[in-house]
Amino acid sequence: MIDALNIADLSVSRGDRRLFHKLFLDVRAGEAVALTGGNGAGKTSLLRAIAGFIRPDGGQIDFVSNSVRLEADEARRQGLHLLGHLEGLKPARTALQELSFQCRYLGGNESQMAKAIEGFQLAPLLDLETRRLSAGQRRRLSLARLVSAPRPLWLLDEPLAPLDSVWRQRAGDQMQAHLAAGGMIIAAVHDPLPFAARAFDLGGFA
Ligand SMILES: Nc1ncnc2c1ncn2[C@@H]1O[C@H](COP(=O)(O)OP(=O)(O)OP(=O)(O)O)[C@@H](O)[C@H]1O
Numbered sequence: 001m002i003d004a005l006n007i008a009d010l011s012v013s014r015g016d017r018r019l020f021h022k023l024f025l026d027v028r029a030g031e032a033v034a035l036t037g038g039n040g041a042g043k044t045s046l047l048r049a050i051a052g053f054i055r056p057d058g059g060q061i062d063f064v065s066n067s068v069r070l071e072a073d074e075a076r077r078q079g080l081h082l083l084g085h086l087e088g089l090k091p092a093r094t095a096l097q098e099l100s101f102q103c104r105y106l107g108g109n110e111s112q113m114a115k116a117i118e119g120f121q122l123a124p125l126l127d128l129e130t131r132r133l134s135a136g137q138r139r140r141l142s143l144a145r146l147v148s149a150p151r152p153l154w155l156l157d158e159p160l161a162p163l164d165s166v167w168r169q170r171a172g173d174q175m176q177a178h179l180a181a182g183g184m185i186i187a188a189v190h191d192p193l194p195f196a197a198r199a200f201d202l203g204g205f206a
Pocket residue numbers: 014015019037038039040041042043044045046188
């Protein structure tokens with residue numbers, strides 16, 4: 001189980017543009033990082049680099065357990081969730097089909113799925129095809145997938161953006177529960193998170 005993420009000397013480019021250079025960021029079990037920066041600063045790119053979808057120009061991204069560096073591909077396969085803007089919900093699946101498929105695929109079990117349904121109050125939505133859900137309901141379903149198949153590191157791209165004020169707080173409570181259980185969160189945000197998080201700014205404001 002990953003209990004620390006150590007990023008050192010990281011450089012990432014997209015196209016011809018160097019987004020950041022010599023970036024250092026350490027996250028430990030129980031910690032949340034609020035990743036800020038202007039549009040195009042590279043927040044999504046950093047999350048995708050940590051998840052292994054973008055190859056950095058240089059530097060290290062180390063996943064650690066009990067002070068031992070893990071094999072990165074394996075750590076990524078079993079130890080993290082990446083929730084992006086595109087939630088990857090299949091439009092013709094019902095919310096229940098989507099949640100149970102993801103739960104099974106990602107290694108969750110029945111009781112974790114029940115906890116996710118309760119935590120995000122999805123019971124009234126379970127029979128609806130995901131294409132019929134509102135943006136906020138879709139996001140609740142997407143966040144529930146994280147709870148249904150627990151993994152220590154959550155990489156979240158503007159996770160609360162489509163949620164109303166009540167659901168921002170409730171989703172924040174779920175994230176806090178994840179931290180209290182020893183999880184880690186790095187969330188790209190434009191607005192403050194509703195719980196304590198260390199700010200890490202990529203700059204880039206015009
Ligand atoms: N596949 C790609 N090819 C070339 N450039 C890309 C690619 N993906 C992203 N970029 C560029 O990389 C830069 C950083 O994008 P990124 O999505 O990481 O920013 P961001 O900080 O998440 O922005 P926002 O706050 O607008 O979501 C942008 O200038 C973007 O145009």
